[in-house]
Amino acid sequence: MEFWWQVFIHGMNMFNLLIVSYFFIGNGVYTLLMVLSLAAVWVYNRRLDYQGLDEIRESPVTPPVTIVIPAWNEEQIIVETTTSILQTDYPSLEVVVVDDGSSDATLTRLIEHFHLVKMDLIYRPHIPTKTVRGFYMNPDLPSLLVVSKDNGGKPDALNAGINVCRTPYFCTLDSDSILERDALLRLMRPVISSPVNTVASGGIVRVLNGCEVRDGRVTKVALPKSRLEQFQVVEYLRSFLFGRTGWDLLGGTLIVSGAFAVFHRETVIEAGGFAHDTVTEDMDLVVQLHHWAAKNRRCIQMSFTSDPVCWTECPATLKMLGKQRRRWQLGLCQTLLKHCEMLFNRKYGLVGNFSLPFHLYVEALGAVVEFLGYFMVPLAIILGMVPAMLYLLFVLLSLAYGGLLSIGAVLLEELTYRRYPQPRDLVKLLWFAFIENIGYRQLVLYYRFEGVVRFLAGSRHWEKVTHIGIAS
Template identity: 40%
Template sequence: MFIVIGSYMLMLLFATSRLKKEQELDKTDYEKVHMNALYSKPISIIVPAFNEELGIVDSVHSLLNLNYPQLEIIIVNDGSSDNTLARAIEAFKMRPVDRIVRKEIPAKEIIQLYESTIYPHCILVDKENGGKADALNVGINVATYPYFCSLDGDSILHENSLVRIMKPIMESDGEVIAVGGNVRIANGSSMELGSLTNERLSTNYIVLMQVIEYLRAFLMGRIAFSRFNLVLIISGAFSVFSKKHVVAVGGYAVKTIGEDMELVVKLHRYLKEQQSNERIAFVADPVCYTEAPESLSVLRRQRRRWHQGLLESLWNHRGMTFNPKYGGIGLVAFPYFWLIECLGPIIELGGYIYVICAFFMGQIYYEIALLLLLLFVIYGSVFSAVAVVFDAWTLERYPRMPDLLRIVVLALTEIFWYRPLTLIWRLEGFVHFFLGRKEWGNMERRGIAKEE
């Protein structure tokens, strides 16, 4: 736990420094310049969808509202068993078309291509079911532009998100070959015509704990790692890649459960082996909204799958660990992810067992045990409060005092119920990894509330 606290403190310092520098740039002037087609780079937006009938129309509407001069939207229906395909065809007036698609990455067969009669840059691909990674690979094959943005079927973007996530790529003149964007939880907010009209916190305690996690660990951690080109994870819910680089590494891996991290690690490996100065970045400002699990059963499947995917990627590329050939990725990022993220649950469980046994065996004083418990509670509350204030200061999200107080109070309870649960679920990820189970699990969607 002390190692985790120390690592979070370092990440907070690095993240604060990074965001302070970003804030010095005038976003308005930047957007005015790069909305010009002469400066922007064309991009294909790929939306893999499997049983996303509740959110697919709103998600695509949010993409149609984007401020970007040159883009195409590619919806990939991955053999959905619900009405995802029918809803997309009806909502966007799709018609079948014949088109030759070059299979640069091996993938399942395309059943039919459609084009919208009202939005010429909107394409629908109906394909055989092959999983999210395969759907993304099909989308890459269909894409005609040099960069692609991968989204989830329920992702909702801010109208300027695409301009801002492309900023590192355009400013670096192509040196940045992949960028991850900030993902936020939309539960509790309301929507109209693909845009969030009232962003607010959910009243569901399970969702609120995930908000705390996103702000405390995901946001601060990735900003800090991005400063040193050490990002190993960028969310599949909102990320941009250079198409030629992804094709060069064989696209998304269909045999791993964590295809997002696996792709990023493969890209890092490829760049280091090619002795390239190209890099991968994360930016906090471009916001993507997604629906978070509202039940413990769905959250359990998600966290178990995340940890199994983490284990798979680290194990598949274990030769990079402490390997100076891979620079900071091998010497810093991989050891960190092995020790803190991967083995963290085992270390934490061992710590709990030791403290409990030592207490009952009289090897630790009651006052010391109480002090340790108090330290853990304060750690959760203080870091959560700092993360929310940090988020409000930098991104102007959830700045209201009642929201801050709710999160601080809820964070006080984290160690008593939420942290033990996520610890167990991550340990289950170990079990699934060693047993070789490949279970995606059904992530039920309720949809984001519509504005009345």
């Protein structure tokens, strides 16, 4: 009995050390990303004063782009999204909507609203997909193509879109998203200006909930009314303005949001397209591109730009939020396991030696460590292994620092882009940034922990997040 008690005590001590290392490593890297992001966004905005979009818009060498929109049972929002995308300011643009075997009126609404007719087109499956049922076009609207196919999931729909794409670059866009008119021009700017082949370019995604939409455009930016959605506004600001910007500056980009991203078509085809063995196909593709580049000794670049804006509808209920976060965590774990050979492999540079290990320890395993910490550390206090005052100070420090990072993201938004112009909106954002770590963080942590449990159970289930649509 004494032996097992000593094993238990030793295990508790090791777990306490794990908690402390998780806190310092996680917050240390987040601090580094914050500092880098502040510098990068400031420099980028200074350059904007001297770099207009007319040169890209009017240049004969600006590459054409195809926007690919996968859709499954999106009858409530698909027409509004497509209408918005067709108004995008870009010199040579095509739009492909892929209906992935919807069981509702998604295809019917597209056909009726845009007066589409079925046509016979040549389909070359560079990437294998489910059977394509038909192609729909309007001769008076040649920039729009609707593809109907058997249901195969989002990756399969995206691959079908790549197959019919005729341009060197394609842009993935979720069916619940709305682009600002010049967003694609801004997203393509680093692609055009880079001397290195840019295979992926990501933009910032903001919360559409609460905004006013008219004719497929955001006409008034405002905060949503519910607290759950307001917390997500802060979360999105922190994730994109700090996380994605910082990793881009370091050269360790691991996540490019598939909700709004541009990819080089031929490179994606060579890398195998979007895979079906994870539930976060966008992250998996980015890691696969790093793997492909190292294997084939290709010099590639990935970029993130903080001013192209894509507005997307965030979950409005706890049920939908849980589905979204469980899927994100499950996909993260699946991707890390799939590409585990890249971990601490010098061949993959900073991605293999820093970015992937960080995401494994802090983002993936950290969900388990932090969740269990809420139970194990109090137990250690009861057993007299940790002084209660020390634990209290540690918790307060953790919450305060987490709030500081969120407040920093809000202030960075206010000092640069100011998408929320009303003073009361700024006050609300600062308040929710301050209290985000009390309640909301633990809720999201629980969903992430569930995602890890599902991963360990071998689940590959894609949880569909239902969107209600933003009223015009």
